Structures are given as structure tokens and as C-alpha cells.
Amino acid sequence: MVISGCAPVNEVNIYTSRHYDADDILYAEFTKKTGIKVNIISGSGGALMERLKSEGSNSPGDVFFTVDAGNLANFQKGGYLQSIKSQTIKNLVPKELRGENDEWVAVAKRARVIFYNPESVSEEEIKNISYEDLANSNWKNRVVIRSSSNMYNQSLVASLIANLGEANTEIWAKDFVSNFARTPQGNDRSQLMAVANGLADIAIANTYYIGIMLSGKGGEEQKVAASKLKIAFPNQENRGAHVNISGGGILKHSPNRDNAEKFLEFLLSEEAQKHIVNNTFEYPVLEYIDPHPLIAEFGTFKMDKTSVSDFGKYNPSAVKLMDRAGWK
Amino acid sequence: MKKLFKLSFWEIFAASITALFAIPILLILLSLFSGFNDNFAHIYDVVLYEYSLNSFYLVIGVSILVIFIGVITAWLVTNYDFIGKKIFVWALILPLAIPPYILAYVFTEIFDYSGTANNLLRSLNLVSEDYALPNIRTLTGAIIVFSFTLYPYVYLITRVALMSILKPMLDSARVLGLSKLQTFFKVTLPIIRPAILAGTALVAMETLSDFGAVQHFALPTFTTGIFRTWLGMYDLTTAMQLASILLFVICIVLYFERYQRSKQRYSAAGVKSEKLISTKLKGIYSYLAALFCFLPIFFGFVVPVIELITWATAIDNTFNNDFISSSFNTLFLAFLAALITSGIALILNFNARIHAKRSSEEMNNFISMGYAVPGLILAIGITQLLTYIDYILFNTGLIITGSLIGLIFAYVIKSYALSNNVIQSNYKQVSTDIDDSARTLGSNKRKLLFDIHLPLLKTGLLTSFLLVVSEVVKELPATLILRPFNFDTLAVNVYLLASEERMYEAAFPALFIILIGLIPIYFLSKMIDHSRTIDE
Numbered sequence: 001m002v003i004s005g006c007a008p009v010n011e012v013n014i015y016t017s018r019h020y021d022a023d024d025i026l027y028a029e030f031t032k033k034t035g036i037k038v039n040i041i042s043g044s045g046g047a048l049m050e051r052l053k054s055e056g057s058n059s060p061g062d063v064f065f066t067v068d069a070g071n072l073a074n075f076q077k078g079g080y081l082q083s084i085k086s087q088t089i090k091n092l093v094p095k096e097l098r099g100e101n102d103e104w105v106a107v108a109k110r111a112r113v114i115f116y117n118p119e120s121v122s123e124e125e126i127k128n129i130s131y132e133d134l135a136n137s138n139w140k141n142r143v144v145i146r147s148s149s150n151m152y153n154q155s156l157v158a159s160l161i162a163n164l165g166e167a168n169t170e171i172w173a174k175d176f177v178s179n180f181a182r183t184p185q186g187n188d189r190s191q192l193m194a195v196a197n198g199l200a201d202i203a204i205a206n207t208y209y210i211g212i213m214l215s216g217k218g219g220e221e222q223k224v225a226a227s228k229l230k231i232a233f234p235n236q237e238n239r240g241a242h243v244n245i246s247g248g249g250i251l252k253h254s255p256n257r258d259n260a261e262k263f264l265e266f267l268l269s270e271e272a273q274k275h276i277v278n279n280t281f282e283y284p285v286l287e288y289i290d291p292h293p294l295i296a297e298f299g300t301f302k303m304d305k306t307s308v309s310d311f312g313k314y315n316p317s318a319v320k321l322m323d324r325a326g327w328k
Numbered sequence: 329m330k331k332l333f334k335l336s337f338w339e340i341f342a343a344s345i346t347a348l349f350a351i352p353i354l355l356i357l358l359s360l361f362s363g364f365n366d367n368f369a370h371i372y373d374v375v376l377y378e379y380s381l382n383s384f385y386l387v388i389g390v391s392i393l394v395i396f397i398g399v400i401t402a403w404l405v406t407n408y409d410f411i412g413k414k415i416f417v418w419a420l421i422l423p424l425a426i427p428p429y430i431l432a433y434v435f436t437e438i439f440d441y442s443g444t445a446n447n448l449l450r451s452l453n454l455v456s457e458d459y460a461l462p463n464i465r466t467l468t469g470a471i472i473v474f475s476f477t478l479y480p481y482v483y484l485i486t487r488v489a490l491m492s493i494l495k496p497m498l499d500s501a502r503v504l505g506l507s508k509l510q511t512f513f514k515v516t517l518p519i520i521r522p523a524i525l526a527g528t529a530l531v532a533m534e535t536l537s538d539f540g541a542v543q544h545f546a547l548p549t550f551t552t553g554i555f556r557t558w559l560g561m562y563d564l565t566t567a568m569q570l571a572s573i574l575l576f577v578i579c580i581v582l583y584f585e586r587y588q589r590s591k592q593r594y595s596a597a598g599v600k601s602e603k604l605i606s607t608k609l610k611g612i613y614s615y616l617a618a619l620f621c622f623l624p625i626f627f628g629f630v631v632p633v634i635e636l637i638t639w640a641t642a643i644d645n646t647f648n649n650d651f652i653s654s655s656f657n658t659l660f661l662a663f664l665a666a667l668i669t670s671g672i673a674l675i676l677n678f679n680a681r682i683h684a685k686r687s688s689e690e691m692n693n694f695i696s697m698g699y700a701v702p703g704l705i706l707a708i709g710i711t712q713l714l715t716y717i718d719y720i721l722f723n724t725g726l727i728i729t730g731s732l733i734g735l736i737f738a739y740v741i742k743s744y745a746l747s748n749n750v751i752q753s754n755y756k757q758v759s760t761d762i763d764d765s766a767r768t769l770g771s772n773k774r775k776l777l778f779d780i781h782l783p784l785l786k787t788g789l790l791t792s793f794l795l796v797v798s799e800v801v802k803e804l805p806a807t808l809i810l811r812p813f814n815f816d817t818l819a820v821n822v823y824l825l826a827s828e829e830r831m832y833e834a835a836f837p838a839l840f841i842i843l844i845g846l847i848p849i850y851f852l853s854k855m856i857d858h859s860r861t862i863d864e
Binding site: 019041043046047049050051053054074078147149182183184185186187189190193194197199218219221316319320323324328 | 367370374375441442460463465466545546548552555556558561562564708711712714808809811812824827828829830832
């Protein structure tokens with residue numbers, strides 16, 4: 001409980017929807033460096049937002065740390081974030097990876113790409129593939145992807161709406177869903193396993209999962225499975241592969257505003273960026289830092305520069321569209 | 329002794345508790361008056377039908393299966409002697425120790441493409457290398473999971489009902505010329521039918537309330553729909569409106585269950601009955617009966633526990649700081665909630681007893697309905713409630729929402745019925761003559777409760793305490809939502825890890841939950857045997 005009037009503890013309260021154990025090390029590093037105590041409450045984006053809504057101006061939250069721009073945009077829309085003032089941050093992060101009024105900032109990137117088993121997918125089929133191609137009938141019963149209730153998919157569809165328009169995206173979605181090898185279930189890792197096991201030929205998942213699996217962190221079975229897979233970066237001939245972010249923002253009623261900004265700056269420091277790259281296998285925001293070797297070996301690729309804040313804008317339409325398309 | 333006010337302290341207390349308990353639900357129902365927006369229209373048009381259909385099939389499927397398993401096993405162990413019967417009698421309730429979401433996680437892992445089940449079949453060369461058992465993450469799979477973990481309710485209630493059938497009843501029927509079949513329909517069935525239906529209704533409510541299992545199976549039902557609307561569409565009002573629909577359905581089931589329970593007629597407790605003769609089964613029949621009883625225990629308890637132990641021991645670092653702090657948090661919450669709940673149940677039952685007014689009993693009955701409310705929905709309602717209190721009482725910035733009060737409140741509402749049932753039935757065994765004697769000897773109400781009733785209710789209070797502890801340890805959705813900073817429970821750990829498909833790491837906390845879940849089973853099994861042992 002936070003009671004005003006007590007002796008202030010030098011702390012920062014982080015509401016996070018990231019669920020990576022590696023983050024704990026980040027927080028510890030931050031405390032070691034700055035002496036600021038880190039308090040965490042974790043939950044899904046929606047749960048955290050509800051909490052903030054109920055807490056109102058009494059909320060002790062300082063930072064919102066999350067994956068997926070959709071989450072950030074929703075918080076922004078709800079008025080829960082305040083503008084970041086730090087010039088350091090603005091200098092480090094390009095405009096398209098920040099909120100319109102700097103309500104939030106990206107600290108890492110991930111791409112949602114196609115994983116395939118080269119033994120069951122020909123070079124012909126996979127060459128220059130695009131997300132749009134996945135609706136074609138030659139992929140019938142060969143595609144796995146997780147549930148539409150997952151934010152990453154909602155953002156993907158939102159970006160399609162931003163680029164193709166809602167009507168075209170809906171047509172695409174219906175055909176895409178009819179190509180599923182099974183009803184959506186499990187998380188991204190589960191989709192990769194399904195392809196490795198021959199249940200499907202291609203899976204759509206985030207890039208960092210292959211890093212985790214190949215590293216052995218998930219166990220021997222996952223390592224073996226991951227080594228069977230290759231990555232195809234979609235839409236290399238036009239706009240580029242769909243990129244999403246991990247990011248953070250300062251909460252509107254933050255009681256420890258300065259500490260909040262310090263924390264975000266810390267996440268963009270070389271040290272933290274390296275940690276993120278090496279532990280959660282994401283792509284760094286700082287251009288001069290290399291991604292983890294396991295990820296780097298899949299090559300560089302063209303990244304979609306669609307403004308990440310569009311994901312949030314089109315999120316509600318995306319969810320309804322996916323419902324109508326029967327994407328469970 | 330004069331009463332100074334029209335209402336005594338006890339009545340005021342009871343009324344306040346009743347009002348307090350009702351508020352979260354009222355807040356949710358209030359959303360129905362906020363108007364229905366686009367999102368609701370979308371849900372209505374596109375997915376509501378599917379949610380309803382799935383929920384419907386789920387409940388029907390589970391009900392049929394639990395009646396099948398629960399009634400037949402109860403029948404077998406009560407009326408027959410066969411191999412292992414003495415063990416089966418109590419072992420059949422073991423699956424209750426495993427909450428549905430844990431069984432769902434375990435079964436998913438076991439029946440996965442590269443899971444234990446398929447590996448076993450392949451290694452025994454029973455199937456080809458490519459073969460895999462049908463996917464378990466389906467409606468059918470969910471029905472199976474819920475049935476294996478919830479059938480003990482039906483088993484338990486049916487068994488107790490069967491045991492209340494006294495030999496003289498059956499003898500009379502025989503003397504009056506009824507055949508065995510006729511006896512069954514005219515004597516036995518009317519006694520056990522309300523019990524079976526009440527037990528099944530309880531199972532139905534548990535099924536409708538579940539969130540963890542159906543979410544893991546990616547099964548679109550009301551609970552997942554409510555969660556998705558809340559999270560995916562960031563629309564709490566519409567989510568609450570959906571929740572209201574679910575509450576309405578649950579209400580119907582609830583009233584059905586209560587109606588059935590009221591129809592139950594047991595012989596008076598403590599009456600010495602002639603021992604009912606169990607028919608001895610011989611040969612193949614004995615084995616068949618044993619097999620039928622063994623299978624639900626095997627799939628509902630033995631297999632999951634063995635698998636969890638295997639996974640927990642396969643990785644290192646299970647007994648780490650996270651686990652220790654989560655365990656501490658879990659037990660702390662559970663003990664506190666159990667104390668408060670038992671205390672309230674005691675006072676309210678005392679109140680109903682000394683003011684034998686209809687209204688006191690009604691109040692008790694009303695707030696007992698809390699167990700039917702899904703934890704998810706309670707949590708939303710309570711969050712809202714606490715925010716209002718915050719604003720009214722503490723404008724200084726005191727944050728209650730960050731604290732444990734809301735969470736304990738949710739636990740108390742959810743477990744009240746359990747506590748109430750236990751204490752109420754214990755109270756019934758305390759003859760009202762005692763009250764009268766005490767009064768004539770000059771005891772006031774407070775003395776009556778604390779000096780006279782309390783010692784007599786020790787069993788009930790202890791049982792209530794332990795049952796609530798086990799309920800709270802298993803609880804998931806409300807805890808996920810209401811827990812404060814840096815505060816995880818074992819259930820939350822299991823959920824988060826399982827969602828990340830890290831079952832091996834979730835195994836140890838899951839086992840701990842099951843272990844605590846075994847405590848009430850010990851008492852329940854005693855309850856099953858009690859009437860029998862009068863004569864043995």
C-alpha cells in the first residue's frame with residue numbers, strides 16, 4: 001500500500017505485461033546502477049489497464065512496460081500515458097518507433113515471420129512470399145498460427161488493414177483461416193513445434209522464439225525441433241516484414257516521474273540493449289548493436305515501416321474482423 | 329433480558345454482511361443499464377451464439393459424464409463388496425484435489441503430439457511413427473477434463489444419499505411385495521435423485537465458471553469471451569454485460585440445485601441403523617467393478633500426479649525463492665480468508681438460529697450464492713467497489729486496490745457457501761434444547777455463542793477452515809486480477825508458466841496446490857465413512 005505522507009522510498013513502480021524472466025535481471029541491474037528500487041506488477045495489458053482505470057489519479061504506477069504496440073496505443077488512447085520529455089530518448093529512437101506525442105517509446109523490435117520446414121516446402125513456394133500469399137489455396141491445411149485473441153496477431157491484422165484496407169483484409173482473412181491445419185491453439189512456440197513435427201508446413205510466429213528454442217533454454221526437444229526450421233521474411237519485395245515492438249511509457253499520474261524516465265533511458269542504454277538482445281532474442285532499437293548470433297544467422301531483412309501506432313488504431317477493427325473470418 | 333434496540337447486534341451484522349456481499353454483483357448488473365455499444369452488437373452478431381453453444385454443450389456433456397461416473401461408482405461401493413472397495417470408497421474423491429485448469433494443462437502436455445501418451449503408444453509399436461491421438465484441445469477434450477476432475481461431487485453426494493437408505497426401508501418394501509426393480513424406483517430413486525441433480529448442478533456451475541481450462545484449450549465460451557472483450561477490445565462495460573448474461577444462466581442452475589437439495593429427505597442424523605448388507609461380487613464381476621472404479625481415479629488423479637512429479641524432477645531449481653515466496657503468500661491469504669469466512673459463517677448461523685426468523689435464513693441463503701459467481705466476474709465487481717470506497721472515504725490517496733483486502737473479500741464471497749454448509753450442518757446437530765436451557769440459566773447471547781456453542785462446533789469450524797484454505801489455494805482468475813505489487817500465488821505461477829508452455833516448471837507449484845487440496849479430501853472421506861462405522 002502506498003500512503004502519502006510517509007517517508008518517500010526511492011522507487012519506481014512498473015506495470016508490465018512482459019513475462020520474461022530475463023527482465024528480472026534488467027530490473028536488478030537498474031537498481032544496482034541507480035539505487036532506485038523496482039516494484040513490479042505484471043499482468044496482461046487489458047488487466048493492467050483495468051487496474052489503472054480503477055486506481056484513477058491515486059494510481060502508484062510509474063512505467064508501463066509491454067510487448068506489442070497495440071497495447072501501448074490503447075493506453076495512449078485511454079489517456080493513461082504522459083509525454084516523455086527526455087531528449088536522450090528522443091535522440092536515440094527514430095520517430096516511427098515512438099508515440100505521436102512521445103507517449104511511449106520502443107526499446108526492442110521483433111518481426112512476425114514465416115517459419116517453414118524446407119523438407120515439405122519448396123523453394124518455389126516460399127520465394128518472395130508475402131502475408132497476402134498465405135490466403136492462396138496451395139497452402140490449404142498447411143498453415144498454423146496461434147489464436148486471434150493474441151495481441152501479436154491482432155497487430156499483424158491491424159497492419160494489414162492499414163496497408164490494404166479493411167475490405168481486402170477481410171477477404172484475405174477468410175481464405176487464410178481456411179488454410180489452417182488445425183484450430184488455433186497454444187502459443188507461438190507450439191506452432192513452431194507443430195511444423196517441426198510435421199503437423200503443418202508453415203507457422204507464423206515471432207522471430208525471438210527461434211532464438212529461445214535454439215539456445216536450449218526450452219529443453220533439448222525444442223532445440224532439435226528448431227534446428228529443422230528456416231525463416232522466410234515476408235513482403236521483402238514491397239513494404240517489408242511486419243515488425244512489432246517492446247516498449248514503455250510513463251503513466252499519467254506517476255508519483256515518481258523522474259525515476260520513470262530514468263528507467264526508460266536505462267532500457268535504451270547499450271548495456272540494457274545488449275541484455276535484451278542476448279536474453280530475449282529481440283532486435284535492438286539502437287542500430288549499432290548486433291542481434292544475437294542465433295538470430296543474426298537468419299539474415300537481415302527489410303522491415304515494414306508502417307507506423308507502429310497504427311496497430312493500436314486499427315486494433316478494435318482487427319479483432320472484429322478476425323471474429324467474422326472465423327479465426328478462433 | 330431486554331433488547332434495547334429493535335434489531336440486535338447480530339441482526340445488524342448479518343444484514344451488513346449481506347449487503348456488502350451483494351454489492352460486487354450489483355455493480356456488474358448495473359452495466360446492463362449503461363447502454364449497449366458497438367462491441368456488444370458485434371459480439372451479439374458474430375460470437376455470442378458460439379459462446380452459448382459451446383457453454384451449453386460443455387455443460388450437457390460434462391453433466392452426463394459425471395452422472396455416469398459418479399452415480400455408478402457410488403452405487404457400486406455402497407451396495408457391493410469387491411476387490412479394493414475399501415480403498416475406492418475414499419479414493420474416488422481424490423480428483424477433487426486437482427483444479428480443472430491444472431488437469432487441463434497436464435492432459436494437454438500428455439496428449440500432445442510428442443507427449444507421454446503418444447510416445448508410449450509409439451514405443452509399444454501399437455501405432456505408426458506418424459500417428460497421434462486426437463487433439464485434446466477441443467470441446468470433447470474439455471468435457472473429458474472437467475468430468476474427471478468434477479465427478480467426485482456427484483459421487484460424494486450420491487453416496488451420502490445412498491447411505492441414508494436404511495435397511496428397514498428396503499425391508500418394508502420387500503414385505504409389501506415390491507420387486508427389486510420396483511423397490512429401486514419407489515424407494516431408492518426418489519431419495520438419490522435430488523442428490524444426483526444437486527451434485528450435477530454444482531458441477532455445471534463449476535464448469536461454467538472455469539476460465540483457466542477453457543482458455544488453455546482455446547475454447548470460445550462465456551468466460552473466455554468476457555476476458556477477450558475486456559482485454560482484446562478494452563471494453564469493460566460490454567464484458568460486464570456478457571458477465572451478466574452468464575450470471576443469469578448460473579442463477580437458473582443455482583435455483584435448480586437449491587430446489588433439488590430442498591427435496592432431499594434424510595433420516596435423522598445419529599439414528600442407529602441396521603447395517604445394510606453389501607452383496608459380495610465374485611470373480612469377473614468383482615474385477616469389473618474394481619476396474620470401473622479404478623479408471624476415473626487413474627485418469628483423474630494418478631496419471632496427472634505421476635506426470636507432474638516426473639516433470640518436476642526432470643528440471644533443476646524448482647525449489648527456488650519464487651516458489652517459497654509464492655507459497656508463503658498463498659498460505660497467508662488462505663489462512664486469513666478461512667478465518668474470516670468461518671467467523672462470518674458462525675455469526676450468521678448463530679443469528680439465524682436465535683432469531684428463527686425467515687429473514688435471517690434468507691440472508692444466509694442469499695449470500696451463499698457467492699460460490700456460483702465466477703471468480704473473474706467477482707474480481708471485476710470488487711475492483712470497482714474498492715475504487716468507489718477509495719474516493720468516498722480516503723481522498724488522501726490511500727490505495728486500497730493495491731492491497732489484499734479486495735482479494736480476501738473475493739475469497740470470502742466465493743468460499744462462504746462451503747463454510748456455511750459445514751457450520752450449518754454442524755449446528756443442526758446441536759439440539760436447541762441446549763439453547764433453551766442456557767437461556768433459562770441466564771446466559772446472554774454472547775455467552776451462548778462463545779461459551780456454549782463454540783466448543784460444540786469445533787469440528788465444523790475446523791473443517792470449514794480447512795475447506796476454505798483449499799478453495800483459496802486453488803483459486804485463479806480473481807487472484808490474477810486483484811493481486812497487489814510483487815505478490816504472486818502458486819496458482820498464478822502455474823497459470824503464467826503453463827500459458828508460456830513451460831509445464832515442466834509449473835509442475836512443482838502445481839503439485840503443492842494438489843497437496844493442499846488433499847487436506848479436505850481427508851475430511852470428506854471421513855464424512856463418507858462416518859454413518860457406516862456406527863455399526864461396525
